[in-house]
Structure formats: C-alpha cells, structure tokens
Amino acid sequence: xxxxxxxxxxxxxxxxxxxxxxxxxxxxxxxxxxxxxxxxxxxxxxxxxxxxxxxxxxxxxxxxxxxxxxxxxxxxxxxxxxxxxxxxxxxxxxxxxxxxxxxxxxxxxxxxxxxxxxxxxxxxxxxxxxxxxxxxxxxxxxxxxxxxxxxxxxxxxxxxxxxxxxxxxxxxxxxxxxxxxxxxxxxxxxxxxxx
Amino acid sequence: xxxxxxxxxxxxxxxxxxxxxxxxxxxxxxxxxxxxxxxxxxxxxxxxxxxxxxxxxxxxxxxxxxxxxxxxxxxxxxxxxxxxxxxxxxxxxxxxxxxxxxxxxxxxxxxxxxxxxxxxxxxxxxxxxxxxxxxxxxxxxxxxxxxxxxxxxxxxxxxx
Numbered sequence: 001x002x003x004x005x006x007x008x009x010x011x012x013x014x015x016x017x018x019x020x021x022x023x024x025x026x027x028x029x030x031x032x033x034x035x036x037x038x039x040x041x042x043x044x045x046x047x048x049x050x051x052x053x054x055x056x057x058x059x060x061x062x063x064x065x066x067x068x069x070x071x072x073x074x075x076x077x078x079x080x081x082x083x084x085x086x087x088x089x090x091x092x093x094x095x096x097x098x099x100x101x102x103x104x105x106x107x108x109x110x111x112x113x114x115x116x117x118x119x120x121x122x123x124x125x126x127x128x129x130x131x132x133x134x135x136x137x138x139x140x141x142x143x144x145x146x147x148x149x150x151x152x153x154x155x156x157x158x159x160x161x162x163x164x165x166x167x168x169x170x171x172x173x174x175x176x177x178x179x180x181x182x183x184x185x186x187x188x189x190x191x192x193x194x195x
Numbered sequence: 196x197x198x199x200x201x202x203x204x205x206x207x208x209x210x211x212x213x214x215x216x217x218x219x220x221x222x223x224x225x226x227x228x229x230x231x232x233x234x235x236x237x238x239x240x241x242x243x244x245x246x247x248x249x250x251x252x253x254x255x256x257x258x259x260x261x262x263x264x265x266x267x268x269x270x271x272x273x274x275x276x277x278x279x280x281x282x283x284x285x286x287x288x289x290x291x292x293x294x295x296x297x298x299x300x301x302x303x304x305x306x307x308x309x310x311x312x313x314x315x316x317x318x319x320x321x322x323x324x325x326x327x328x329x330x331x332x333x334x335x336x337x338x339x340x341x342x343x344x345x346x347x348x349x350x351x352x353x354x355x
Contacts (some may be wrong), residue, residue: 002299010265012257021253032234034243057240070239
C-alpha cells in the first residue's frame, strides 16, 4: 500500500520526464533532419502530400552529393507560421488558380530546363509573355507526376492544372541573384520522372 | 539481545545503496548511448520512425532510473544513515507490553516509522519503530523485552 502511494506520488515526475523527452528529442531531431539552405533542396507542394518522406527519399537517391545533403518536401501548409522557408523554396508545385497569389516568389523557367524538356506550348505557364512553369498535373485528364506521393485532388477546389515553377530566392538556380549552382534544375528534372 | 541494528547490516545497506547508484548510472549511460546511436542513424527516410523510438528509449530509461532511485537507492541510503547514526548510541533494555500503531509516516529525507508504546511495571514509554521491521515483530500479546537506542526500538524478543 505504501509502495503504491509512493508510486502515485511519483507519477507527476514520470509525466514531466516524458514531456522533457518529447521536447528535447523533438528539438534535437529538428536539427538532425535539417541543414543550411545551401546544402538542401526544398520542394513545396500546393496540394496534399500523402508521402512526403517517400518522395524526398526517392529524390535523394539521385540528388545527394558533396553539396546537397538533404531534400525536403513539404505542403504549402507547412509554412503556416513562418513563410520564410516557403519563400526560399527551390521548386514549387502550384495550382493554376494560386499562381497569381504567389507570383512574386517565382523565377522564370531556366532556358536549359525548358529546352531539355521540350514541353508543348499548352503545357507551359506563361506570365506576361515569359515562361514560368510547366504543367506537371493535368486536372482534366487526371494525369501527372508523383501521383503515389501527392494527391492533387482537393474536394474544396475544382480539378485544375498544377505547374512546376522555380523559386526566385532559391540558392540553387544560377539565374537567381544569390544562385550558387543549378541543383534546382536537377531536382525538377528528377521529379518529372517520378510516378 | 540480538538487535536488528548492527554494524554489518549498516555496511550491507551502504553497499546496496552504492550498488543501486551504479545500476542507475549504468541505466542512464546506456539510455544516453542508445539515444545517441539512434541519432547517428537518422536520415530523411527513417527520421519519423527513429524519433518516437528515441523518445521511447529515453523515457523508459529515465523512468527506470527514477524508480530505482526512489524505491531502491534512497531507502537503502536512508536506512544505512539511520542505522549508522544509532549504532554509537547507548542501548537500553525494557520489558513490558508493546503496542505498535499501524500508521506509518515518513521522516522527510529519512526512514518511515511507526509509533509504539511500551507499558512496563513502572512507566509508559513512547517509542519509534523503523517501519522496515514492523513485519518482523513477534506476537505482541505477551510481554516482550525490547532494546531501545535514542527512542528507536532496535530489537524485540518475547519474554520467556
């Protein structure tokens, strides 16, 4: 009986320890699973990401090298509290109806990428005469890339096209002001071949 | 009278407390080493699986250490300190009818005790009994001979 009472007296300390463990290791894992923007590629998706980890691992199989140590895949909602990671994304997958809303974050399509992809004219997203994105999901036909990882259907929105667009603040696009390399183009090319 | 409080018993309790200390340190070191090992294995694909594993390991290790501390190390240390403190005190012996309260209360930072009363032919003594020895008491319906050191009962024998 006395031991049982002693145990119940101990319960708050046990709960406190559990909470400390959750916060401490959660905090440590946040550091372990992230790195500086110059060492990672980030893809933000304006749709439901059903298996972001699986997609990131698939992309990492091709993209990891001495510079790039991580690929991060997030839905737009990930940046609800802080839009900075979203603004600095390397590649976006954006619904057609949301393009205008985020337009200032987008960079024109790199020529190298546009040439390599040989996309038909109706698959190009042009804004003021400049190509910004290529269609990666055809809303009417329901076909596109990475369907095993992304659910493009949103019951609250009509089915619409989704475009791949590069980020203006990306460090991995040499056409950008602070661009260091062209790894974002490699990310986009790799992404296009994932089903 | 052969009392419960002996130098040998005090040494055994000290050793037990020390052993618990070593076990607790080993559990904590093992837990930390395990968590660090899991952290070194983290990559994009397994992070969501390794995080709950690490939290679980850390939580269980911490809980085990806490339980060993509260139910093993601290009581042994308190018993050893209490016993060592009483060993040098003068021992007196009394004979009478002993009554022991069922209520157990803990002296903060020390042992748990039960209040006891001894009625001899001449006087009534108010005493304390180390709760650890409450279960070792003989039949108290008959007169008993007790050893007392600083108000603590340190031995009880049935009067022949």
